[in-house]
Amino acid sequence: MTVADVRSGSRVPECDIRRTGLLPEHVTAFRRQGVLAVRGLLTQEELADVREAGKTLIDQAWSTRSMDDIVWTLESHLPDAAPTRIEYVVDKSRPIALLAGHPLLLRIMEQLVGPNLIPTWDSMVFKTTAGAPRLAWHRDAGLYDNAVGVTGMGRIIDAGIYLDPAPEDNCVWCIPESNYWSDERFTTTADRLNVSEWDTTGAVPAVMAPGDVLLHNILTLHGAPAVVGKQRRVIYFEYRPGEVEWQLGPHTEDYVGLKQQVLRSCVGMRAADPRFSDEEPFDYRPAESLQRWGDQPEIDTFRVPHEENWRW
Amino acid sequence: MTVADVRSGSRVPECDIRRTGLLPEHVTAFRRQGVLAVRGLLTQEELADVREAGKTLIDQAWSTRSMDDIVWTLESHLPDAAPTRIEYVVDKSRPIALLAGHPLLLRIMEQLVGPNLIPTWDSMVFKTTAGAPRLAWHRDAGLYDNAVGVTGMGRIIDAGIYLDPAPEDNCVWCIPESNYWSDERFTTTADRLNVSEWDTTGAVPAVMAPGDVLLHNILTLHGAPAVVGKQRRVIYFEYRPGEVEWQLGPHTEDYVGLKQQVLRSCVGMRAADPRFSDEEPFDYRPAESLQRWGDQPEIDTFRVPHEENWRW
Numbered sequence: 001m002t003v004a005d006v007r008s009g010s011r012v013p014e015c016d017i018r019r020t021g022l023l024p025e026h027v028t029a030f031r032r033q034g035v036l037a038v039r040g041l042l043t044q045e046e047l048a049d050v051r052e053a054g055k056t057l058i059d060q061a062w063s064t065r066s067m068d069d070i071v072w073t074l075e076s077h078l079p080d081a082a083p084t085r086i087e088y089v090v091d092k093s094r095p096i097a098l099l100a101g102h103p104l105l106l107r108i109m110e111q112l113v114g115p116n117l118i119p120t121w122d123s124m125v126f127k128t129t130a131g132a133p134r135l136a137w138h139r140d141a142g143l144y145d146n147a148v149g150v151t152g153m154g155r156i157i158d159a160g161i162y163l164d165p166a167p168e169d170n171c172v173w174c175i176p177e178s179n180y181w182s183d184e185r186f187t188t189t190a191d192r193l194n195v196s197e198w199d200t201t202g203a204v205p206a207v208m209a210p211g212d213v214l215l216h217n218i219l220t221l222h223g224a225p226a227v228v229g230k231q232r233r234v235i236y237f238e239y240r241p242g243e244v245e246w247q248l249g250p251h252t253e254d255y256v257g258l259k260q261q262v263l264r265s266c267v268g269m270r271a272a273d274p275r276f277s278d279e280e281p282f283d284y285r286p287a288e289s290l291q292r293w294g295d296q297p298e299i300d301t302f303r304v305p306h307e308e309n310w311r312w
Numbered sequence: 313m314t315v316a317d318v319r320s321g322s323r324v325p326e327c328d329i330r331r332t333g334l335l336p337e338h339v340t341a342f343r344r345q346g347v348l349a350v351r352g353l354l355t356q357e358e359l360a361d362v363r364e365a366g367k368t369l370i371d372q373a374w375s376t377r378s379m380d381d382i383v384w385t386l387e388s389h390l391p392d393a394a395p396t397r398i399e400y401v402v403d404k405s406r407p408i409a410l411l412a413g414h415p416l417l418l419r420i421m422e423q424l425v426g427p428n429l430i431p432t433w434d435s436m437v438f439k440t441t442a443g444a445p446r447l448a449w450h451r452d453a454g455l456y457d458n459a460v461g462v463t464g465m466g467r468i469i470d471a472g473i474y475l476d477p478a479p480e481d482n483c484v485w486c487i488p489e490s491n492y493w494s495d496e497r498f499t500t501t502a503d504r505l506n507v508s509e510w511d512t513t514g515a516v517p518a519v520m521a522p523g524d525v526l527l528h529n530i531l532t533l534h535g536a537p538a539v540v541g542k543q544r545r546v547i548y549f550e551y552r553p554g555e556v557e558w559q560l561g562p563h564t565e566d567y568v569g570l571k572q573q574v575l576r577s578c579v580g581m582r583a584a585d586p587r588f589s590d591e592e593p594f595d596y597r598p599a600e601s602l603q604r605w606g607d608q609p610e611i612d613t614f615r616v617p618h619e620e621n622w623r624w
Contacts, residue, residue: 024334024423032427032599111336114465115344116492149559150462153426177599180428180555185601243492247461287344287489289497 012037012174012206012214022108030112031153034179034220035206041104042161042211045275046095051163051210053095054124054233057086073133082130089235090122090266091302096235100263101270105159105213106282109239112215113155116242116286118259120251121158121306123236127170131228134198135172137190140218140238142250147219150248152180154217156240163233166208170227173203178221190221198225242290249311257292258309260284261299324349324486324518324526334420342424343465346491346532347518353416354473354523357587358407363475363522365407366436366545369398385445394442401547402434402578403614408547412575413582417471417525418594421551424527425467428554428598430571432563433470433618435548439482443540446510447484449502452530452550454562459531462560464492466529468552475545478520482539485515490533502533510537554602561623569604570621572596573611 013029014037015022030036042050060066061083065076069092071085089096099105100119109117120142126132140158144150166172178186193199203223206214216222218238242256264284271281325341326349327334334350342348354362372378373395377388381404383397401408411417412431421429432454438444452470456462478484490498505511515535518526528534530550554568576596583593 022336024419028422028427032597107336110340115340116465146559149553149556152555153428153467153553155465177601180599180601182601241461241465243464244461247458285344287492289489289492289494 010204012176012204014039017041017104017108022111027111030215030217033176034154034217035174035176035222036215037206037208038108038213038215039209040211041102041213044211046099047163047211049095050099050161050235051233053093054126054163054235057089057092057124058083058126058128058233061086082128082132084126084132086124088122088303089124090119090262094269096122096124097266097302098270098273098276099161099235100237101266101268101282103270103279103282105237106267106284108215109157109159112157113239114241114243116290117239118242118245118256119237119263120240120245120259121236121238124233125160125236126233127227127230129229129231132226134226135222135224137193137221137223139186139221142218144248148180148182150244151217152219154179155244156218157238158216158218159237159239160208160214160216161235161237162208162210162212162214163235164210164231166206166232166234168205168207169225170230170232171208172206172214172216172222172224173200174206174216174220174222175203176220179217179219181221186221193223242286242292246290251306251309252311254296255304255309256290257294257296258299258304260286260291260293261296262302262304264293265299265302322516324488324516326351329353329416329420334423339423342527342529345488346466346529347486347488348527349518349520350420350525350527351521352523353414353525356523358411359475359523361407362411362473362547363545365405366438366475366547369401369404369436370395370438370440370545373398394440394444396438396444398436400434400615401436402431402574406581408434408436409578409614410582410585410588411473411547412549413578413580413594415579415582415591415594417549418579418596420527421469421471424469425551426553426555428602429551430554430557430568431549431575432552432557432571433548433550436545437548438545439539439542441541441543444538446538447534447536449505449533449535451498451533454530456560460492460494462556463529464531466491467556468530469550470528470530471549471551472526472528473547473549474520474522474524474526475547476522476543478518478544478546480517480519481537482542482544483520484518484526484528484534484536485512486518486528486532486534487515488532491529491531493533498533505535554598554604558602563618563621564623566608567616567621568602569606569608570611570616572598572603572605573608574614574616576605577611577614
């Protein structure tokens with residue numbers, strides 16, 4: 001990849017995080033293009049742990065055929081049904097809770113989302129060898145009025161942590177700078193692209209290796225082709241600024257304190273785990289008026305259901 | 313100053329820009345506390361030029377007693393009247409236009425405001441030896457509904473470039489983290505502090521040297537004491553994200569393209585000036601959909617009046 005490629009938007013910008021850290025040019029590239037590939041965030045050891053955790057959750061889905069917190073391609077009792085997504089994975093798996101306390105990931109998020117970042121959605125999205133349908137071109141959920149003015153620069157971010165390779169024929173594609181498009185241009189373009197089964201006009205592939213993290217602004221138009229016979233698992237953590245959630249939703253104001261408790265617990269669990277004793281834990285320090293964790297009853301679960309904390 | 317002072321908010325955080333550049337901890341400190349002192353931005357040579365330009369503008373105010381673009385303590389024909397502020401200084405002075413193209417300043421702004429930054433207000437605010445009244449505790453103008461959600465993290469920034477020393481008895485004071493306060497807490501606190509002539513409860517002084525730049529989030533509560541017999545001149549440049557102006561105002565959408573022309577012209581003037589031939593010019597590259605400079609007639613002035621481009 002050349003600098004010219006990245007500048008012209010013909011490639012996803014990338015950051016070799018353990019070699020350079022997050023540089024000003026990475027911040028600007030992400031803010032401009034709405035996407036950034038962070039290479040090599042996970043160590044091999046942590047990657048192995050999280051892969052094992054992912055496998056366990058998917059095996060449980062298959063064996064239980066439960067629809068609680070699990071999205072299936074069809075009703076789960078049907079023979080052709082396959083699971084594609086599991087919600088609240090931080091609550092379901094210790095290695096994923098430890099991952100949610102990853103200091104380098106959280107420092108990147110602090111730079112981009114701001115010091116009052118809170119975790120919102122956490123899930124695993126995956127394609128089993130049973131196959132998965134295309135992901136149509138879309139922006140993510142939970143948008144605001146005047147969304148480009150409010151978050152076009154990328155303050156609401158999905159971090160996709162890859163457990164398996166995502167080559168060009170089985171990866172997310174995105175349209176650089178579409179995070180600044182008007183609603184009308186977004187709708188027209190998505191509708192046009194979604195008419196055919198898989199149209200990548202204007203888009204670039206986000207080719208990822210295991211242990212890489214793809215950051216995308218939730219306003220960036222993205223999609224993925226249908227695929228059969230290939231496994232690909234991604235842990236998604238979404239982050240929002242606490243002050244945006246407080247004043248604009250989509251969750252209630254109380255949600256801020258609840259999810260801050262989750263974040264602090266994950267950071268604490270990781271800091272107490274001997275395997276991470278050589279790391280400097282993330283120092284979570286929102287502005288004083290947004291330190292809301294003491295305002296809420298102490299949580300006994302990391303599962304904070306969206307629908308019980310919804311404002312809209 | 314110790315790290316503990318800065319972390320506790322008992323001092324203004326600062327960045328020795330030519331030694332370290334803008335580091336992640338500076339970005340986070342600014343986003344959290346709403347203020348950052350950037351030390352030593354101007355060279356001695358550029359500082360001398362801009363000081364001379366400031367002197368010329370103030371001398372002209374005294375000699376003409378004009379009220380066009382000039383704010384006076386009283387009607388300007390009154391014997392005790394003193395000028396305190398001149399608007400549109402980029403249009404009135406070549407050294408100040410060159411300053412508006414400063415690559416290091418603009419790179420800092422790109423990091424904090426985002427790649428679509430546009431310049432909005434430009435003015436010189438000053439205290440002559442004739443004295444100036446206190447600046448009451450306030451947030452700046454042009455706020456949005458749900459302002460903390462929209463810009464609490466500091467995307468709308470006033471950069472105050474100091475031409476004279478601002479010691480503790482003649483400097484701006486600000487309240488760290490008040491950029492995240494609710495309207496009610498802001499109003500209550502400002503009203504309480506403004507009852508007496510000068511109350512600094514909860515505030516910290518922004519002590520500045522000539523050539524330093526004080527960045528403040530427009531939501532950060534700030535004020536300054538009355539002063540007599542001391543000169544202090546500050547060039548203020550405000551910046552906003554183009555996409556915020558486009559979707560939320562306070563100026564019209566057309567204003568974005570007009571002010572982009574001003575910015576590009578200032579950058580070009582500076583790049584063409586032999587005195588700055590050793591600098592790498594600022595590379596202004598907003599997202600394609602926000603490159604609006606070609607949408608407007610070519611400007612023949614850097615004075616783009618707010619009231620002719622007002623949305624609200």
